[in-house]
Amino acid sequence: MAAEAARSRYEGSVPARLGVTGVVLEAFCEGALWWADEGLLCVADLHLEKGSAFARRGQLVPPYDTVETLNRLAAAIDRLDPRIVVALGDSFHDEDGPARLAPRDRDALFDLQAGRDWIWITGNHDPRLPRRLGGMILTELTVGRLSFRHEPQAAPAVGEIAGHLHPSARVVGRGRSVRRRCFVGDGHRLVMPAFGAYTGGLDIGHPAFADLFDPTTLAAYMLGDAQVYSVGRRSLARRAP
Amino acid sequence: MDAMAPPRYAFGVNVVAKTPPDAPLPPPFADWFVARGWSPRPHQLELLDKARAGKSTLLIAPTGAGKTLAGFLPSLTALHARPKKPRRAGGYGIHTLYVSPLKALAVDIARNLEAPVDEIGLTLRLETRTGDTSVHKRQRQKLNPPDILLTTPEQVALLVSAPGADRFFADLDTVIFDELHALVTNKRGDLLSLGLARLRKLAPRLKTIGLSATVADPDELRGWLMPQGGTRRRLSHLVTVAGGARPDITILDSQERVPWSGHSARYALGDLYDAIKRHRMALLFVNTRSQAELIFQELWRVNADDLPIALHHGSLDATQRRKVEAAMSAGRLRAVVCTSTLDLGIDWGDVDLVIHIGAPKGASRLAQRIGRANHRLDEPSRALLVPANRFEVLECRSALEANYLGAQDTPPIRSGALDVLSQHVLGMACATPFDADDLYEEVASAYPYREIDRRTFDRTVGFVATGGYALRQYERYARIRAGKDGLWRISHPRVAQQYRLNVGTIIEAPLLNVKISRNRAAGLAGRGGRIVGRIEEYFIETLAPGDTFLFAGFVLRFEGMYENDVIATRTQDTTPKIPLYAGGKFPLSTYLAAGVRAILADPKRWGELPPQVAEWLRIQRRRSLLPRQGQLLVETYPRGNRHYLVAYPFEGRLAHQTLGMLLTRRLERAKLRPTGFVATDYSIAVWGLADLGAAFARDRPSLAELFDEDMLGDDLEAWMAESYLLKRMFRNCALISGLIEKRHPGQEKSGRQVTMSSDLIYDVLRKHEPDHLLMEATWADASTGLLDIGRLGDMLARIKGRIVHSRLDRISPLAVPVMLEIGKEPVSGGDADEHVLREAADDLAREAMNGG
Incomplete structure (x- = not known):
């Protein structure tokens, strides 16, 4: 039922089209990236469990984040019917995560994998993943001109799609400040928002983002309720200049 | 230091009254009164009498009646008579526990008590314990308890949840609650009531003494002081001291034009300054911190005589506030502009005039503030009300009558919050293993929880144990577990540590230090600059570097952020670009709202109003309508390319905001294309693209349908679930209940991150378990607190069949104030956030078109 709700929410939503080294990609509201030419769907930082x-650790937060994250992912997969799904690292919050996966969530995951290639890229939270999760386990994947890895590389990386940083951005107007998760890119590199139901955001003004992008072409693709908004550098509110 | 000296009138007994015949004081006490040329007041002796008989009592008395001494006299005399050593081995535990809402008040009272204790020659130990008390001192107090301990509600929670509480409180005889009216109406009061229930268990014979200002319903406080249970409410004894001299209150009758809207009262500046000049010391109360900043700045602009005028509000740095307080009590100031920080009973000097700027919003609050002037019971307090706009003239008028009539509009005590109960249940498990049946009975003996059913209690215990989720996934991570003996105990010592760090119900909005730096580069490098106060993060988030704003009496230029500091520089600008930051806005009380409606409905009473205000109402009557008692006036008119609906419910800003949200939803459904609304305390304006007046005239929809009570059903639920207000409340409930942890110094987690994660938790929980205990607690808060839904419901019921529509071709005089707020107040309605995003995205397109 929750999957139904999630599906209707993003159906008819407006993605943002963006380019990475000339490859045209679509960024969707729920934080998924779609490469139509390859039938490739990419999601980053699921942080399951x-x-x-x-x-x-003693904080008894609701145990529904995994099912919620998988529902959202299922909705995107239903809609786009990808040939390949890439989970871009930190798919589990910790190394014991896969062992804690409830049986029904594990079954839901296997259902999603059926009939398509599934690639787990490892991340710092889940450097080792058990084979029984299905799919292929890689540290990095290259398809055509694009490289998919968890952490963005320090050196200028042309055609890199990364996660890890959980980017969010803020705009100000009409006396209010609106913060949203976002994709952030400069045409050469793209960092994806975290997809998990319990994942927060880090402002793209944070030093962790420094030197990753060409400031003159930087844009944030902010996730709205039914649309992804492309926002230029000048319209973004920064904490410090 | 001067500030430390006991204020002259703290025990205000400088009047020789008849000595009551049959309540003799023990000799050293009687001698002390005689030596001072005083005699005890009747209510002081009456309270002593009741206490000797072991009876719990509520004392209601105005400021200056010697309330504090009355409260302590029973304990002082009892301690005087007590044998030096208890019969059993070891020393005594605490004899008297004094609880005050403010740390400063507890410290102040302790200091004031030392003089009489000394002069009477009593040998007793009297100590304070607050969040500031050193670990060393706390340890010592545990091992060797003082006779009288003065403390705050949070410390009570910590003390009763500590192992060894039974020994510590075994001799507890009396608990004194100061400013009880201020303690009980919120979650802090809930927690304190549960603490009291536990104290009763530890010391079954203890009695309570409540000290309170005048309140609307004394029986609630009397009930609060007593253990409840059974079908009838049990009430404490009551001693009431009649109010002193009638206060001398006037409404400013300015020669200047009273503005239509706004809250600055700038028009009255000359009058204010004159009033200050004519008095020894004036307190200027305002309703918000931004108003305080503004008035302070403006006063200095006209301060030709260089009078010492100071500023005091909650965002200022503590040392700066202490300085102002010291200067006040030393009589070195002529005026202090302040907010509610000076509301509660600390004596700070010889104030002879209270000026209230803006409408008081509540009759009881006004009475309290006026009580700040002239702490002598037998002389009238002097007060001047300064309305900031025309509606406030009506409100001041109605408050003035209320004050004369002695009306009270303090809020009623709500039923106890479940997040607070969760915290308490965990605390009780930390103290000692508990039996669920016993604890249920104990909890139900606390006044706010007297109606709690067993099932809700058990759900709460379940929540504390494993989160209480339908999907029982966390059994192995349980924080408390029932053992074979049936007793619940904590599963790990770490749980008790977590509890201690998170105790209390006060959740502060994330605050940032404001640092004034000589130059911006130094500030942003984290060097230099002095901290002048703390400001809400959400306000700073709306600023861009270079924006100017008013703070701590300066116009500051926002330069940027460095870690948790806001770096600002002084500017020569006199008009800040960002005029306001919210904080401490009170809604109009229902009592005053009714008063305002009554004045509007009765032209005979307009003679009491300033001529320009009466004229305004007369023109309104000619051009449109004035609602009769019980009616709701709705006006519609076109203006520019929009159509407006203005309604005048007079129910306060919160209720109006909720109403605005719901009306917009309904107008949307009726395809009338509303695009926004603005709410004030008095009225609400909604605008849209379709002709609203024509639609109502054709009953599509009718106004009766539009304002139908059923909007409080599904529409409300649908809107609230999405509302950021609900998320904010959920965050509070999650923090108080211990679902998520508060931020602590040294932890990396910033306030912002707590907000983020609680929002995410809310979204997930709402979708997967919408009837969870915490969701229930959140809804309960929302409907009684921020959204004023109860009030809105009462209004909708009241106006049923009594809506009058005035269809106009242009704006009416009564509509001017709310129309002027458009553009000043943030526009709500529709999906405002998405709008901001869309505009930012448009900018990108424009950038692209212009070549970046």
């Missing part, structure tokens, strides 16, 4: 990781 983050709730139970917190519970283990």
Whole structure:
């Protein structure tokens, strides 16, 4: 039922079209990236079982984040019917995460994998993933002109699609400040928003983003309710100049 | 230091009254009164009498009646008579616990008590314990408890949840609650009531003494002081001291033009300055911190005589506030512009005039503030009300009558919050293993929880244990577990540590230090600059570097952020670009709202109003309508290319904001294309693209349908679930209940991140378990608190069949104030956030078109 709701929410939503080294991609509201020519769907930082990781430390947050994240992912897969799904690292919040996966969530995951290639890119939260999760486990994947890896590389990386940083951006207007998760890119590199239900955001003004992008062509693709908004550098509110 | 000296009138007994015949004081006490040329007041002796008989009592008295001494006299005399050593081994535990809403008040009272204790020659130990008390001192207090301990509600929670609480409180005889009216109406009061229930268990014979200003319903406070249970409410004894001399209140009758809208009262500046000049010391109360800043700045602009005028509000740095307080009590100031920070009973000097700027919003609040002037019971307090706009003239008028009539509009005590109960249940498990049946009975003996059913209590215990989720996934991570003996105990010592760090119900908005730096580069490098106060993060988030704003009496230029500091520089600008930051806005009380409606409905009473205001109402009557008692006036008219609906419910800003949201939803459904609304305390304006007047005239929809009560059903639910207000409330509930942890110094987690994650949790929980205990707690808060839904419901019921529509071809005089707010107040309605995003995205397109 929740999947139904999620599906209707993003149906008819307006993605943003963006380019990375000339490859045309679409950024969707729920934080998924779609490469239509390859039938490739990419999602970053699912952080599955983050709730139970917190519970283990005494903070009993609702145990529904995994099912919620998988529902959202299922909605995107239903809609786009991808040939390849790439999970761009930190798919689990910690290394014990896969072991804590409830049986029904594991089955839901296997259902999503059926009939398509599934690639787990490893991340810093999940450097080792068990084989029984299905799919292929890689540290990095190159398709055509694009390279998919978890952490953006320090050197200028042309055609890099990365996650890890959980970018969010802020705009100000009409006396209010609106913060949203976002894709951020400069035409050469793209950093994806975190997809997980319990993942927060880090402002793209944070030093962690420094030197990753060409400031003159930087744009944020902010996730609205039914549309992804392309916002230029000058319209973004920064904490410090 | 001067500020430390006991204020002259703290025990205000400088009047020789008849000595009551049959309540003799023990000799050293009687001698002390005689030596001072005083005699005890009847209510002081009456309270002593009740206490000797072991009876709990509520004392209601105005400021200056010697309330504090009355409250402590029973304990002082009892301690005087007590044998030096208890019969059993070891020393005594605490004899008297004094609880005050403010740290500063507890410290102040302790200091004031030392003089009489000393002069009477009593040998007793009297100590304070607050968040500032050193670990060393706390340890010592645990091992060797003082006779009288003065403290705050949070400390009570910590003390009763500590192992060894039974020994510490075994001798507890009396609990004194100061400013009880201010303690009980919120979640802090809920927590304190539960603490009191536990104290009763530890010391079954204890009695309570409540000290309170005048309140609307004393029986609630009397009930609060007593253990409840059974079918009938049990009430404490009551001692009431009649109010002193009638206060001398006037409404400013300025020669200047009273503005249509706004809150600055700038027009009255000359009058204010004159009033200050004519008095020894004036307190100028305002309703918000931004108003305080503004008035302060403006006063200095006209301060030709260089009078010492100071500023005092909650965002200022504590040392700066202490300085102002010291200067006040030393009589070195002529005026202080302040907010509610000076509301509660600390004596700070010889104030002979209270000026209230803006409408008081509540009759009781006004009475309290006026009480700040002239702390002598037998002389009238002097007060001057300064309305900032025309509606406020009506409000001041109605408040003035209320004050004369002695009306009270303090809010009623709500039923106890479940997030607070969760915190308490965990605390009780930390103290000692508990039996659920016993704890249920104990909790239900606390006044706010007297109606809690067993199922809700058990759900709360379930929540504390494993989160209480339908999907029982966290059994192995349980924080408390029932053992074989059936007793619940914590599963790990870490749980008690977490509890201690998160105790309390005060959730502060994330605050940032404001640092004034000589130059911006130094500030942004994290060097130099002095901290002048703290400001809400959400306000700063709306600023761009270079924006100017008013703070701590300066016009500051926002330069940027460095970690948790806002870096600002002084500017020569006199008009800040960003005029306002919210903080401390009170809604109009229902009582005053009714008063305002009554004045409007009765032209005979307009003679009491300033001529220009009466004239305004007369023109309104000619050009449109004035609602009769019980009616709701709705005006519609076109202006520019929009159509407006203005309604005048007079129910306060919060209720109007909720109403605005709901009306917009309905107008949207009726295809009338509303595009925004603005709410004030008095009225609400909604605008849209379709002709609203024509639509109502054709009953499509009719106004009766539009304002039908059923909007409080599905529409409300649908809107609230999405509302950021609900998320903010959920965050509070999540923090108080211990679902997520508060931020602590040294932790990396910033306030912003807590907000983010609680929002995410809210979204997930709402979707997957909407009837979870915390969602229930959140809804309960929302409907009683921020959204004023109860009030809105009462209004909709009241106006049923009594809506009058005035269809106009242009704006009416009564509509001018709310129309002037458009553009000043943030526009709500529709999907404002998406709008901001869309505009930012448009900018990108423009950038691209212009070549970047």
